[in-house]
Amino acid sequence: MRITKREVVLKIHLVFSIFIVGAVAFVYGFDPQSQFDIHLRTTDEHNFFKAIMGLYLGFSILWILGVLKNNYLKIALITNIIFMLGLASGRVISLFLDGIPTFGFLFGTFAELFLGCYGVWVLSKKLPQSENTDSLKKK
Numbered sequence: 001m002r003i004t005k006r007e008v009v010l011k012i013h014l015v016f017s018i019f020i021v022g023a024v025a026f027v028y029g030f031d032p033q034s035q036f037d038i039h040l041r042t043t044d045e046h047n048f049f050k051a052i053m054g055l056y057l058g059f060s061i062l063w064i065l066g067v068l069k070n071n072y073l074k075i076a077l078i079t080n081i082i083f084m085l086g087l088a089s090g091r092v093i094s095l096f097l098d099g100i101p102t103f104g105f106l107f108g109t110f111a112e113l114f115l116g117c118y119g120v121w122v123l124s125k126k127l128p129q130s131e132n133t134d135s136l137k138k139k
Contacts (some may be wrong), residue, residue, distance in 0.1 A: 010073065013118045014063045017080055020111070022060045029053025037102050059083055067089055077123050084116030 028049050032038040032115050059079060066076020091101075093107040100106065 010122055011067050013065050013115050014080060015075055017115055019061050020061050021056050025053045025056035036104055071113055074127065077119050081116050081119040084112040088112035
């Protein structure tokens with residue numbers, strides 16, 4: 001199985017997203033205070049962060065499908081764009097209303113903006129307009 005340059009351009013940000021979001025999911029779910037200035041005290045707070053972990057892992061699975069199966073690529077791209085730009089917009093609002101967070105969250109803001117914008121570029125300029133992305137293998 002040969003990976004083409006075109007497939008790398010279309011999918012590389014999904015691969016980065018899978019690794020980053022997958023790792024962050026486990027940190028949020030099991031030990032957020034190890035990396036962030038977060039201190040969970042109640043069962044509800046722990047439950048909330050485990051739910052976020054599940055959400056992050058669920059999206060990561062969808063993006064894995066998009067990387068491995070071209071039939072899922074478009075939905076993987078769309079959900080990645082919404083996920084990344086949604087998080088980034090919330091963080092930008094927080095920057096203005098709450099102040100500057102720790103480095104991890106600040107870095108996350110820029111990474112999410114970059115990955116979301118890259119996804120928009122791929123979706124609008126590089127992905128074939130056809131719903132069926134099987135044509136990727138032929139080019």
